[in-house]
Every structure is written in C-alpha cells, then in structure tokens.
Amino acid sequence: MEDKDYPNAHKKILASIQYPQIGEAGKTGTWRTMRPLIHEDKCIVVKTGTHNCHLCWLYCPEGVVSRTIPPTIDYDYCKGCGICANECPHDAIERMEEGGAKACPA
Amino acid sequence: MPRVMLLKGNHAAAYACKSARVGVVAAYPITPQSPVVEKISEFVESGELPGTQFVKVESEQSAITAVIAASATGSRVFTASSANGLMYMFELLPWAAGTRLPIVLCIATRAVAAPWSVWTDHTDAFMTRDCGWITFFSENNQEIYDTVLMAYRVAEDPSVYLPAFSAYDGYILSHTQMPVQVEDIEVVDQFLPPLKHHINLTDFDNVKGVGPVTLPHPPDRHEFGHAPGYFEYKFAIQRSLERSLPEIKKVHKEFCEIFGRSYGNGIYKTYRMEDAEVAIFAVMSVASESRLAVDYLREQGVKAGLVSLKVFRPFPIEDLRKAFKNVSNVVVFDREIGYGYEGVLSYELKAALYKSSTQPDIKGYIVGLGGRDITYQQIAKGVKDALAMESVNENLIETDYIGLELDKLEFLKREGGY
Amino acid sequence: MFKPVKIMDLPEEEMILPGTRLCPSCAPQLAYRFILKALGPKTIVTVPASCMTVVHGMQGATPVKVPVLNTTFETVAASASGIVASLKNLGKDKEVTVLAIAGDGGTVDIGIQGLSGAAERNTDMIYCCYDNEAYMNTGIQRSGSTPFGAITTTTPINGKLEHKKNMGMIMEAHGLSYIATACASYPQDLYAKFVKAKEMKGQGLRYIHVLAPCPPGWGFDNKLTIEIGRLAVKTGFWPMYEIIHGKMELSKESKRLVDPTKRKPLEEYLTPQRRFRKLNPSQLQEIKKYVNDTWETINKRVSC
Numbered sequence: 009m010e011d012k013d014y015p016n017a018h019k020k021i022l023a024s025i026q027y028p029q030i031g032e033a034g035k036t037g038t039w040r041t042m043r044p045l046i047h048e049d050k051c052i053v054v055k056t057g058t059h060n061c062h063l064c065w066l067y068c069p070e071g072v073v074s075r076t077i078p079p080t081i082d083y084d085y086c087k088g089c090g091i092c093a094n095e096c097p098h099d100a101i102e103r104m105e106e107g108g109a110k111a112c113p114a
Numbered sequence: 115m116p117r118v119m120l121l122k123g124n125h126a127a128a129y130a131c132k133s134a135r136v137g138v139v140a141a142y143p144i145t146p147q148s149p150v151v152e153k154i155s156e157f158v159e160s161g162e163l164p165g166t167q168f169v170k171v172e173s174e175q176s177a178i179t180a181v182i183a184a185s186a187t188g189s190r191v192f193t194a195s196s197a198n199g200l201m202y203m204f205e206l207l208p209w210a211a212g213t214r215l216p217i218v219l220c221i222a223t224r225a226v227a228a229p230w231s232v233w234t235d236h237t238d239a240f241m242t243r244d245c246g247w248i249t250f251f252s253e254n255n256q257e258i259y260d261t262v263l264m265a266y267r268v269a270e271d272p273s274v275y276l277p278a279f280s281a282y283d284g285y286i287l288s289h290t291q292m293p294v295q296v297e298d299i300e301v302v303d304q305f306l307p308p309l310k311h312h313i314n315l316t317d318f319d320n321v322k323g324v325g326p327v328t329l330p331h332p333p334d335r336h337e338f339g340h341a342p343g344y345f346e347y348k349f350a351i352q353r354s355l356e357r358s359l360p361e362i363k364k365v366h367k368e369f370c371e372i373f374g375r376s377y378g379n380g381i382y383k384t385y386r387m388e389d390a391e392v393a394i395f396a397v398m399s400v401a402s403e404s405r406l407a408v409d410y411l412r413e414q415g416v417k418a419g420l421v422s423l424k425v426f427r428p429f430p431i432e433d434l435r436k437a438f439k440n441v442s443n444v445v446v447f448d449r450e451i452g453y454g455y456e457g458v459l460s461y462e463l464k465a466a467l468y469k470s471s472t473q474p475d476i477k478g479y480i481v482g483l484g485g486r487d488i489t490y491q492q493i494a495k496g497v498k499d500a501l502a503m504e505s506v507n508e509n510l511i512e513t514d515y516i517g518l519e520l521d522k523l524e525f526l527k528r529e530g531g532y
Numbered sequence: 533m534f535k536p537v538k539i540m541d542l543p544e545e546e547m548i549l550p551g552t553r554l555c556p557s558c559a560p561q562l563a564y565r566f567i568l569k570a571l572g573p574k575t576i577v578t579v580p581a582s583c584m585t586v587v588h589g590m591q592g593a594t595p596v597k598v599p600v601l602n603t604t605f606e607t608v609a610a611s612a613s614g615i616v617a618s619l620k621n622l623g624k625d626k627e628v629t630v631l632a633i634a635g636d637g638g639t640v641d642i643g644i645q646g647l648s649g650a651a652e653r654n655t656d657m658i659y660c661c662y663d664n665e666a667y668m669n670t671g672i673q674r675s676g677s678t679p680f681g682a683i684t685t686t687t688p689i690n691g692k693l694e695h696k697k698n699m700g701m702i703m704e705a706h707g708l709s710y711i712a713t714a715c716a717s718y719p720q721d722l723y724a725k726f727v728k729a730k731e732m733k734g735q736g737l738r739y740i741h742v743l744a745p746c747p748p749g750w751g752f753d754n755k756l757t758i759e760i761g762r763l764a765v766k767t768g769f770w771p772m773y774e775i776i777h778g779k780m781e782l783s784k785e786s787k788r789l790v791d792p793t794k795r796k797p798l799e800e801y802l803t804p805q806r807r808f809r810k811l812n813p814s815q816l817q818e819i820k821k822y823v824n825d826t827w828e829t830i831n832k833r834v835s836c
Contacts, residue, residue: 017349022214027323027592028596032589032590035551036552059539067562067758069559069757070552070556084551087556095758103755171610172652177610179610180611180613182611183613187614206607209603316624322594323594324601326594327585
C-alpha cells in the first residue's frame, strides 16, 4: 500500500497551491497555425528608431511581443491569433502558415 | 482572574471567541444562532475585541465565504449558523476543508425545513457529515465555551489544518443560562497561541494561487516537480481527520491540566459505564437527558450506563469499541434520521462494531424531531423495551420512534386528510 | 478626466507570464493583463468559476504573479470582503489592493447578491466584471448580460428575447464612489480607470465593467478581437463612462457619440459576429432603439 510508505504525506499535502511559472499550459506556441512575422523594413519603430508605436505589444493578449526596437515575438508562447498583424498600422506583420519553409525565419 | 458568569449557550460561544482573540467574524442572522454574533458584534463595537473585524454579510453563503477568504489571508476566523442557514453555506463547507482552513463554526442545532421549525433536532449538524470537517458536540454551556477553544487548537494544529464544527442544541442550550467559567485571556493565550497559517496570501515574497482547478493526475511542473492531483488532496484530508483523534485527546488533556475541566477522554464521555450491562448511546441534549434515564433505570434494577459522543467526525471507531466492550446491549437515541435508512448514530455505531470481539446487540430509536420533548422516562422505557425484545434484528425492517403522537390526530381515525 | 496614457507610460513588466490556458485572442486575458499592470504587485485577487479560473491555470503552477484565491461561482464579492476584513485585522489593509474579478454570469446573475452586499457595506475593494456576454467557459449559454438578438446554446433559435442588464446603473443605485465602463480594445483607457480605482482606496467598492469580446462565443475570426470591441464602442453599443461620486463623465472614445451622427452604423458591429446571424429587420430595429434610448439617458445626464 503506497499510502503506508508516506506516513507524513497528509501533513505536507494541504491546499492546492500554485506558484508563478512561465508556460503554465506548456509551450502554447504549438497551438499556432499561423505565424506572425515582423518585417522590420516596414516597422515604424525600427524605421524611426523611436518608441512611437508598439501597438503589437499593446494588443497582444498573451504579452509575447516585446516593447523593444526592433519588436520581437516569443514564438514559444505566441498562440498565433493574428491580432498584431491585424492591428499593425503599417502592415509590417505578415501571417504565414506554420510548417511551410517560409514560416521558419532562422 | 477567571470569572464565573451566567451565560446562555450562544453567549458562551461568543465569550470563547473573545478569549480566542478571533480576528474576523462574518455571520448572518438565523434563529437560534443569532445571539452568538450579536454578542460578538457587541464586543467589537465596545472595543473589547480590538482589531477584530465583523463583516455583516447579506447571507450565510457570504458569511462562510468571507471567513474562508479571511482565513486564507491569515486571520483566526469564526462564524455560526443553524439549519437552513447552514444549508445555504453548504457549497462552501467542502471548500473550507479542501483548502485546509482552520475555521470554527458553531451550529446552534435546529430542525431543517420544510416544514419550518425553529426548534432543535440534530439533522443540520449531521447533514454536514461528509464535508471533511471535524465535528464536536457539547452538552452544556461550559462545554460550549471549552469546546470552541479546543476546536481552534485542534483545527490550527499543523498536523490537522481542518475546519471544525462545534454543535449544541438550539434553545435547550443556546437560550438557556448556566454558570460558565470564562478564563483569563492570558492563560487562554498559553493554551491557544497565535495562528500560524499554511497559506497566508499576504506573503508577497512567496506569491501563490490557492484552490485552482486540479487535474485527475499529478502534473509535471518542471522545477517544482509533480503537483498533487485531486485524489491526493482528498486522501490527505481523510488521513488528517483519522490521525487527528490522538491530537484531539492530547489537546483535551492539556486543556484539562490548564483549566481543570475534562470531558471524558476528549472524544466521548461516559456516565456509570463501569459495571453497565446496557449502554445508551446519544449526543448533546439527548445525552444530557439520558444521564437522568441511567439513574432512573438503575433505581429499577437495570444496570444502565451512557456513552455520550463528543467527536462525531472523525468517527472514533477504536474508542467506541473500547467503550462498549463490556456491554451486551446498546440502545441508540438519534435526534435525526438518515433518511431511507435509520438514525445516523445507530447505523454508524453498527458499522464501527462490525466484527468487534464483543459485538453487542444495537437497537436504535428516532426521538425528539423538531424540538419535541424527549424525557428521561421515555428514554428509560426505550431501553427496557429494547431489552425485552427477543432479537433487535426483528425490528430492523422499519425504524422505531419514541414520542410520536399519532394518537392525537383525529383525522387519522376517519376518512379524508387534515 | 485624466490625461491620455501613452503606450510608453504603461508598465513594461508583465504580471501574467505567457503560455496561459486561455484561447488565442482572448480579450478578458488582454484586459486582465492591463488590470494587473495598473494595480501592481501588491494586489490580492479573488476569482470565481469563470474563464478567469482558466487563466490562473491548474494546480502547481500559475501564470499570474500576484496572490490569488479561487472561490465558488457566486461568492467572489464575499471572498474579497473576507480578504479586506482580514487585511484590516492584520493591519495590512493600507498597502494592499483587493480585486474581485468575475465574468458576466458571476456578476449579473449568480453573483449579484454577494456583489450587492459588498457594495452596500462599502467594502474597500475593486470589483471588475469582464463581460463576454454569455457563459463562455461552460460552452456559450445565455446570461443576464447577453444582448438582445444574440444566439447562444440556450437562447431561442432566433436569438435572445431580452436586453442585457444595465449593470452600471444597478451599481450606481448602490451609491458607489466610482463606477466605470471600459473595453478590452482600449487598454490605455482601461489602465487609467484601474489606476484611478486603485487611487480611490478607502472609498468603498469601486466597480468597473469591461466589455471583452470572445471570438469563439461571439463567432468572429481571432484576429478581429480588438476590431470588434472597438466597433462596440464606436457604434455606441457600448458607452464608456465614469461615474465619480454620482457625476457621470463620458470617456474620450465615447464622448463625441453623444451626437448620433457620429456613431458608426450598428450593422458594422453586428454583422461580423455569427451570434447575430439570425437578426431580422425588426430585431435590428429593436437593438437600434435600445442603443438610442441608452444614449438619450446618458445625454440627459452629461449635458446638465
């Protein structure tokens, strides 16, 4: 009987507790069917070298776009919803099908 | 200095909260519980309970939720209710146990509607049986005061960390005055040190989420390793309850050493059991009345005794086997019904004594529902009737009652209903 | 009125770590992201059964970097009351913000009693309803906050027959110090409102109702979440306002919509959503009337 091997288990298993951890649901990037790709030549933040846009950072529900120059996307966790591409006022974010050769920018 | 005061049962519970320096109280009015929290409110308003917060919630559901949240935040908490109010808390009762919160909840027992009744029986207290709480019963007002203090001590023990009910009869105790010794708060402090909580939400250096959706199997949480699954949490509650019996006895013994009062072994109390051949098994008001029945039976040559259960959950199987070791008959008086079966105490005792070396005959009666008086003469007659039965097993098909008044109902003797 | 918040003024630190369990494009998650940025690390959150339970994850690990207490569906306001009481008892109430965040079902339906109680007691907390206009976590059943004409799994086949509850007005009737409506598509506005609610600590319950579009529940493409929320505001369907000590002020995005000609046609909001696919002309007229009536009431208040 397994429970007999741990005579103090009941003193250590108390309330169901969680501690902060990245990727609670795993690498949610694997959910993605469409990959957002930032074209730096079109990105106003890159082109001007100033923090004058960052709407992709603002609207990302997952918080996986960085507020940096250039902006980067954490593909480990990006779920590929497409909000960033849709909201980019300069059409600098392209959505590409996952799995295709062109979807893998190094 | 300890002070002897003339207190109603409800006020004895309130004074115990004061002695325990309870930090957060949330409660909603229901008869016959209300005077407990009225008194606590008075303590808070008069400054006799400095720092204590009384949340005047809009329902029992919010009362229990607020004390759950306050307990998880780190305060010693208290609430109380009766019957339908307790039923309205129900969803949160397993929540409190599942979160391992040392809450103390007083139940001033009351029959459960419908139809409405404000008078006592034990249905409400017994309906909470499978929620994972410890359940204490009291027979008098001093015991109410003492039991609340012991309940906190047990509930807050790191090997236990479970909520506890402390039940006593509505009106019979809740509204009846008796002398109660209220202890010196500094002495109570020694018995009941400040709460050391295992959750403590305010610890911002150690941020945690509490009570999330819990998967059937332990998930791998990488650097934290595997987290327990739902099954492990429930196992832990059950194991902690089972293992709390020695802790309850230890706490009771210590209480006895400090304050000089004892209640049997802390688990059950006996009366004239030393040479008893037939034992009465009962709780709370029925147990008190049975003390008189024991004397009465003895006067008539029946060697009777009483076992009054103080701790109903965890159910003390070993203790009860010991308690009934030398009797050939046990008569159980249940002030509730395990509907569709029989009285709960009766069937639980039968299960506890199953295959014990000296298996006594066990006969159960239902008595005193909805506040109907149950007298020691009736109890004594029940015992004698049970002894006269050739076999108690013959009566298993249908439940037996004492104190039903079907004879008074004229319409039963004619066509048609009431 | 507060100064418009610039993107670079928003805290960069994420309080929700990525890789959550919520659907892609979840507006409640976007809203929660900025709520926690506004309230900061010294916040204790309590959540009932809802999509908020999902974002907090399963046992062992959570994406959320503040303490969180789960509670049952109907009890989040009472749970927050308990936390507030305990903080007072422990002498820690000055430094900590308490947030109750629930969905529309947990707020306008099953939780309204507890919320009303906490509001009446002037509990020192922020209550946020993120409104995705149905019971999304259980599979899109209608709630008291589902709009007229929307189809859910429990509405008649031609859509809901009743309008959604006007929760802002219900809460105003409690005499609260601060009530605001917001929309997940306007993170800066939402952020500023939560900052204000936080700063109004000590003034009882502050209530913020956030419209949060739900792609699977409303039936639109994931990438359109922001767009749909924006249209809800720009068509006048979702007026954004603050009521501070009884005085109503329209938020920047809604201010000019006092003039009906400035509102985008309601169809632009409704047609992209599959939940409105069965709308007939008379239902459409009914929704237009509802929106107009809502604005007439608002206009009377803000013009005087």
